[in-house]
Amino acid sequence: MSSAPFHAHLADGPEGGYARWLSAADGVRLRVGVWPAKGARGTVLLLPGRTEYIEKYGRTAADLAARGYATLAVDWRGQGLSDRALDDPMSGHVGDFAEYQLDFDEMLAFARAEGLPQPFHLLSHSMGGCIALRALMRGAPVKSAAFSAPMWGILIAAWMRPIAVALSTASRWFAFDSRYAPGTGPKSYVAEAPFAGNTLTTDAEMWAYMREQAQGDPALTLGGPSLGWLQAALGECHALTLLPSPAYPAVCGLGTQEKIVDTAPIHARMARWPGARLDLYPGAEHEVLMERPTTRAAFTDRAVALFDSAR
DSSP: OOBOOOOHHHHOOOTTOEEEEEEOTTSOEEEEEEEOOTTOSOEEEEEOOTTOOGGGGHHHHHHHHHTTOEEEEEEOTTSTTSOOSSSSTTSBOOSOTHHHHHHHHHHHHHHHHTTOOSSEEEEEETHHHHHHHHHHHTTOSOSOEEEESOOSSBOOOTTTHHHHHHHHHHHHHTTOTTSBOTTOOSSOHHHHSOSTTOSSOSOHHHHHHHHHHHHHOGGGOOOOBBHHHHHHHHHHHHHHHTSOOOSSOEEEEEETTOOSBOSHHHHHHHHTSTTOEEEEETTOOSOGGGSOHHHHHHHHHHHHHHHHHTO
16 A cells, blocks of 8 residues: 555645555556545545546545545546556556456455545446446445446447447457447547537536646546447446346436436436435536536535435
């Protein structure tokens, strides 16, 4: 658990933040980041989405600290400053989504070894929501879970879905799964795209915050997914749909202008999750936690109310 690089000035999080290197069970080096909170009532295990990194959630950690919770975030394998699987560092690749559970297990072990305040709660975004749901189904030792636009399905046009499935499956069989998925490439979306017409947030200040991070340290960024990642993701999302909802209190936030993940599986899952709640945020896009201040505050308040009630 040696010290790891941490860009406090880019994160804009609570004082006292730090990062550590960890090693997953299969030897992959991971980076985790901690933001303490004075008199914390527990710790939020923050599971980022694809392409994301610890520093992106500095302001979220500040919001949580102001409400009495410490935060522990992770750079998943293949992104942020954690080890990347391919020679091309901009290609987001994983062979099997089960690998992310090794990352989660190491994150949890660190939280315990570090003596972070308990109980633990999950807060996840996009791909992190897929990983979080699987962790809950494995019996993760947390009290509750809050989801932001969880990736329980990938948004692909109906006519393209059979092609995507066939191509990504063939890529594994014929060993070209390291290639970028069609329509994607090595450039970071946030670093390259203009604010106007972006599919992540309607808040110009938060867009500038994310863009400053991407340009401040390009090593944090990631390009498109590999065909191997796509095949693994499609398989995991389908596998999760076949399983009952786990017995944890949960809330989910979803913008009405969502354009990244498939919303149908979210509505279906939340409708059959006893005691869970789905909140829709009018006008919000994919990044609920990077949206306008009123949206961010509403979702954070909802999540913290869940955490408090589940203590």
